Amino acid sequence: MFTIGIxxxxxxxxxxxxxEKYEIISTDKTPTNSPRPADExxxxxxxxxxxxxxxxxxxxxxxxxxxxxxxxTVNGDGVIEFANNLAFNNVxxxxxLSQRLGVAADKVFLENDANxxxxxxxxxxxxxxxxxxxxxxxxxxxxxxxxxxGKIVNGINFAGGECGHMVIVVDGEQCSCGRNGCWEAxxxxxxxIRQTKKAMEEYPDSLLHQLAxxxxxxxGRTAFDAMRLGDIAGIKVVNKYIKYVACGxxxxxxxxxxxxxxxxxxxxxxxxxxxxxxxxxxQAERYSIHSKIQTEIVKAQLGNDAGVIGAAILGxxx
Amino acid sequence: MFTIGIxxxxxxxxxxxxxEKYEIISTDKTPTNSPRPADExxxxxxxxxxxxxxxxxxxxxxxxxxxxxxxxTVNGDGVIEFANNLAFNNVxxxxxLSQRLGVAADKVFLENDANxxxxxxxxxxxxxxxxxxxxxxxxxxxxxxxxxxGKIVNGINFAGGECGHMVIVVDGEQCSCGRNGCWEAxxxxxxxIRQTKKAMEEYPDSLLHQLAxxxxxxxGRTAFDAMRLGDIAGIKVVNKYIKYVACGxxxxxxxxxxxxxxxxxxxxxxxxxxxxxxxxxxQAERYSIHSKIQTEIVKAQLGNDAGVIGAAILGxxx
Numbered sequence: 305m306f307t308i309g310i311x312x313x314x315x316x317x318x319x320x321x322x323x324e325k326y327e328i329i330s331t332d333k334t335p336t337n338s339p340r341p342a343d344e345x346x347x348x349x350x351x352x353x354x355x356x357x358x359x360x361x362x363x364x365x366x367x368x369x370x371x372x373x374x375x376x377t378v379n380g381d382g383v384i385e386f387a388n389n390l391a392f393n394n395v396x397x398x399x400x401l402s403q404r405l406g407v408a409a410d411k412v413f414l415e416n417d418a419n420x421x422x423x424x425x426x427x428x429x430x431x432x433x434x435x436x437x438x439x440x441x442x443x444x445x446x447x448x449x450x451x452x453x454g455k456i457v458n459g460i461n462f463a464g465g466e467c468g469h470m471v472i473v474v475d476g477e478q479c480s481c482g483r484n485g486c487w488e489a490x491x492x493x494x495x496x497i498r499q500t501k502k503a504m505e506e507y508p509d510s511l512l513h514q515l516a517x518x519x520x521x522x523x524g525r526t527a528f529d530a531m532r533l534g535d536i537a538g539i540k541v542v543n544k545y546i547k548y549v550a551c552g553x554x555x556x557x558x559x560x561x562x563x564x565x566x567x568x569x570x571x572x573x574x575x576x577x578x579x580x581x582x583x584x585x586x587q588a589e590r591y592s593i594h595s596k597i598q599t600e601i602v603k604a605q606l607g608n609d610a611g612v613i614g615a616a617i618l619g620x621x622x
Numbered sequence: 623m624f625t626i627g628i629x630x631x632x633x634x635x636x637x638x639x640x641x642e643k644y645e646i647i648s649t650d651k652t653p654t655n656s657p658r659p660a661d662e663x664x665x666x667x668x669x670x671x672x673x674x675x676x677x678x679x680x681x682x683x684x685x686x687x688x689x690x691x692x693x694x695t696v697n698g699d700g701v702i703e704f705a706n707n708l709a710f711n712n713v714x715x716x717x718x719l720s721q722r723l724g725v726a727a728d729k730v731f732l733e734n735d736a737n738x739x740x741x742x743x744x745x746x747x748x749x750x751x752x753x754x755x756x757x758x759x760x761x762x763x764x765x766x767x768x769x770x771x772g773k774i775v776n777g778i779n780f781a782g783g784e785c786g787h788m789v790i791v792v793d794g795e796q797c798s799c800g801r802n803g804c805w806e807a808x809x810x811x812x813x814x815i816r817q818t819k820k821a822m823e824e825y826p827d828s829l830l831h832q833l834a835x836x837x838x839x840x841x842g843r844t845a846f847d848a849m850r851l852g853d854i855a856g857i858k859v860v861n862k863y864i865k866y867v868a869c870g871x872x873x874x875x876x877x878x879x880x881x882x883x884x885x886x887x888x889x890x891x892x893x894x895x896x897x898x899x900x901x902x903x904x905q906a907e908r909y910s911i912h913s914k915i916q917t918e919i920v921k922a923q924l925g926n927d928a929g930v931i932g933a934a935i936l937g938x939x940x
Contacts, residue, residue: 377910377913385913386912436777436778448877450877450878452770452771452775453770453771453773455771457770457878457879458879459754459878459879459880459917460754460879460880460881460915460916460917461879461910461913461914461915461916462879462913463879463909463910463913464877464878464879465877466876466877466909466910467876467877469876469909470788470873470876470877471790471869471872471873472789472790472791472792473790473791473792474790474791474794474808474865474866474869476792481909482907483872483907483909490792547792548792551789551792554789554801555788555789555873556877558784558785558787558788559766559768559782559783559784559785559788559874559877560768560775560777560782561775561776561777561778561779561780561781561782562777562778563778589800589801591781591784591787591799591801592695592779592781592784593800594704595695595703595779595780595781596779597778597779598778598779599777599778
């Protein structure tokens, strides 16, 4: 059995044919060139789908279902209600895909991209089929997807799973969402960069300055690199940042006690430098400290493929 | 069809016979007299169950299932692993109930009491059968129960649903759980009393002093009463308190977008004085501000009956 997974991103459109073991058989991609009219974008989506099917040596008739992950909010009718970075408003994505691909509308599934990535990791990545699973992505923002009993928690209005917008500091840092003190405003790569810049002001002799100059900018790596060189400011920034990341993770543990929380996004390239202290913080502070069984905190495995694989899995779980 | 619901509390044991409309037909209760050996407590539980069945004009053979809500953590084998205020450790509650009542063990269901209350409100109270529902109790602590797709979210170790122990202020007020800054440390009645006392120090001329003297203590009502009399300190305390309550509610909305969040506990006796501004805060700050469909924020309906009704419902949903 084969399905198609599509990852509609702000930069690229990726379509893959995926087999029943959730393995990618073939892939094609094209730039999104956003913003442009939805009709044009969907023509290109269809084109890469047909191309991926051809590369796999298959025909569209061999495809059991098609799933697409998209930024923004998708409602139960498969309409993208709002996607800021695609400039989409009420785009009938299910219908448009069904028509262009010649696949029945009830075999076309739409989902928010962070939720697709969570589904991909849960079923085909580190989750190893875990039924209760949360994926957190530490990137420009903090994305998340919640899976309970094998299903994505969409909530009443398909806007569920926004753990990045849980406040961890009342009246704290301004968040991009308009609220103050969201986890995203402390645990995203953007937040880490801001925290690093602030430390550079406080510590004019810190290695942070040399490292930033060498890289040509302050990035999410700068503080980690400084820390590895024993720089006090770097150590302070990283410790505090990991404490913030841990705070949100512990909140999720206390509320949902999932089998696994997987952490992905660019910051995860730091590997054990991030994950080891993160696990120590979580272990020390979780409410269920005396439970024999504990939520595992693991690094995401599928990288950029998580979204497209999760989209391909939608037909199995919806 | 009839089931028995039992609410094993630190103070009282309550058992009710409940019909298939989730209505209480008969009830009996007895003091818990905790701490004492589990065997004695369970003898009393059995006694009130038989008494409630008799009051209902039924026999134990007419009872389809028995459910019990208990403080602490209950595992999948029906063992109360740990219940601090009953001094219970690894008490095989399912087995003990089954033996004493002569009801098959697979017809005996155990659950944490906050989760039972959530189930009761969801199915028989304000939830009106909502499948995605969160109940929050603002009492000595902040309790909560999460229902997704009609089922209680227990998590991997049966310790799920502890939204009161989500941090909303990193490095904030000390919480009873050992962590700092938990929602409970800001939104419980205990926290409100602490906030009121602090305001009394800052405002020696406030009406708070007279009201507390009249009542003989500072309670969760003191600040609300002062506010209703136009007292500035009272207004400030209540506004800030409701903001803290709202913060945690919004966090839950953003993560789960349930159909309904119901708010119970002693503070809810303030009625619209609490609920109206609470709803305004939530409406203004939820991430899904543009969604047409929104989580309803409602006052709990069943009061102390929520737990016993929820326990009686366990047999239907487990």
